[in-house]
Amino acid sequence: MKYTYCTLKLYLLLLLPLTLILQPAQAQQLYRPAKDLGELFEHVQLQHVFQDSKTFPDCVPLSDPDKIVYEYRQQRNRPGFILKEFVLEHFELPPQPATGFTTDSSHSVTEHIERLWPVLTRTPDDAGGSLIPLPHAYIVPGGRFREIYYWDSFFTMLGLQVSDETELIQNMVDNFTHLIQTVGHIPNGNRTYYLSRSQPPFYALMLRVLAQQKGREVLSKYAPALKKEYEFWMEGAETLTAANPTHRRVVRMPDGSILNRYWDDRPEPRPESYIEDVELAEQSGRNPEEIYRDIRAAAESGWDFSSRWFADGKSISTIQTTNLIPVDLNSLLYHMELTLQEMAVLAGNKEEARRYEKLAKARRDAVLKYNWNDKDNFFYDYNFVKKATTDIPTLASVYPLYFNMVKRKPAAAVAKKIASHFLRPGGVVTTLNHSGQQWDAPNGWAPLQWMTIQAFRNYGFEDLANTIAKNWVLLNEDVYQVTGKLMEKYNVEDLTLDAGGGEYPNQDGFGWTNGVLLKLLSEYPALYRLTEQEAAAQKE
Incomplete structure (x- = not known):
């Protein structure tokens, strides 16, 4: 034939x-x-x-x-x-890419980042082992992180956008779409041992970045994938009752509204942190499966680890992630629902658009009801078992402002507390607790600087946003001038000390630091620090 x-x-x-x-x-x-x-x-x-x-x-x-x-x-x-x-x-053994890359002190920090993109890029291949093959090129964070990571990639894309690397942004979006279509969700990273969990759902925001580069029709093209991603987070919501209020990542609140928590399907030690998890379970004296679940759920949050998840606010042995309704997660899902509404409008499906609009409004109202503390005028995670906010202040509080979920008065209250308690010489500190965990004081992280700066710009708090941006950018530039590196995290309290804490040493590279710094320098060009050669050239 x-x-x-x-x-x-x-x-x-x-x-x-x-x-x-x-x-x-x-x-x-x-x-x-x-x-x-x-x-x-x-x-x-x-x-x-x-x-x-x-x-x-x-x-x-x-x-x-x-x-x-x-x-x-x-x-x-x-x-x-x-x-x-x-x-x-x-x-x-896992490969250590032989890039031959060396830092040239004559290069500015922006030139350094532009030179790093190819170094951090991985091309499609079937490397075998636990690595899940992807069809397109992608950026890895760097150091021990040899694979793509979910929420890291959004912040990396901000820098790729400045570098006009639209094709690479497209490739990364298509890789995440491929994962949604093949494994049903976007895992923590493209490793088989990450398949049981995800990370903060930034896929909708990635689509916004791509749409800025290629037009609004991008939203229509990726609507089926975003729906599937949403279904992953909401799986089992329709089965919840007052008697059985939880299932995987969904929780039915006392008033019948549905909010989300972080979760992991495998209550066992993480393969990539096996001995650490086993030792913690033994030391805690708790049911091992219970603590493994909470550890893995915190890993899904991206904040692994932080005192925000600890029942006593101090010790990881009291971790209780699955009892908490995180304010940042539900803000991200609110944005996902609004994006799905916009996609339905573009498709001419008015009924579907109304449904997602209703879901988004219900979520916003529930976040304002459960995560907002009237006494402190601040957003916290909500413990649905104890029926109370945790009252542990963290930068997750800025997420409702980033997505314009609140009116100006509560936004001003959050801004006031961040300015008076979180602002440091190097930016904003992640929490106020010095627990020894990497997502606590004295550390600052690029993604949270970006979310905080943009949150305050949304409400016209420009002076505060500018101060945070200045402190963070100058710290990044100073460390680069001394070390020739951009780091995973920084000590924003004592600028003479390195960031620390956590299960592994501070890594350099580093994908999301590069992305956020490049984006901030494009928006705050006055913060760009000239190299000696550039300064000399200007004098001439």
Whole structure:
């Protein structure tokens, strides 16, 4: 039979839905280190074969995992057996890209970032192991983070937008769309051990960035994917009752409204932080499954870890993430609902547009009811078990302002508290607690600087926004001048000290720092610090 081009095209289109149906099953067949290696994985992690717990989950097995496990069982009790030597014989260590990149002190910080984009770019390949292949190029954060990350990527895109890297923005949006279509949601990152959780849902905001570059029709094109992403977060909402008020990421509030929490489907140690989680569970004296769930849910939040999740505001052993209604998560979902409403308007579907508008309004009203504390005039996370706000002040409070969810009076109250309690010489501090966790004082993070600055600009608090931007940009530039690096996080309280805390050392690179800094410099050009060569050239 002779096929014309049109016939072949129609044939491929008919096969496409079948392809999409098969792909999730294929995802289930991907290598999952903890599951596929069993006791070998546990022994490698608990014996601290590698300094960084993330190293072994990122290794690529050189043969079938079942065969490797069989060989391990045969050899482990033999005299002279050394576990690390066995691992190095049967696994390929995660690659450290040999870029040959060196910092040139003659380059300005903006030139440095422009030179870094290719260094942080990964091209599509089937590297094997736990890495989930993606169809297009993407930016990684840097350092130990060798894969794409969900919410990081929005802030990275802000810088790519300034660099006019529209194709790369498009590629990254298409990668996330691919993940939605194949695994049903956007995971924490493109690793199989991240599949059970997501991260703060910034996909709708990524579409806004792409629409700024390519036109509003972008929203229509990606409407099916955003709907599926929304369904992931809202799964089970229709089953909630007063007697059974929770299911995965949805919670029915006492007044019948629906809000969201962070969650993870696997109550077990994180493969990439295995020994840390096991030790924490043992030290806490709590039900291990309970603490593993709360640890993983906090990892989904992106704030891993922060005292905002701790029952006593101090110790990670009291972590209670799944009992909390986070103000930032529900603000992001409010924006997702408004974006879906706009997409429905573009499609001419008035009924669907009204439905999403109603959902967004109900969510906004619920956030104002449950997350707002009238006594403190501030937004907090809400503990739906205790039926009270946590009263732990954090920068998550600015999210309702970022999305214009409140009137000017409450916005002014939030701005006043941020100015009086959070403003530091290097920007704004994440929380007011010095807990030793990386998402607490004295650390500041690029994404939260951006959200805070834009939140205050929305309400005309320009002086405060400008001060935060100035403090943050100058800190970034000063550290770059001294070290030649842009860091994952910064100490915004004592500018002579590095940021610290958390499960791993401060990383450099760094995707979202680069993106936010480049965007802020494009909006505040007066903060651009000349290199010695540029200053000399101007004098001439």
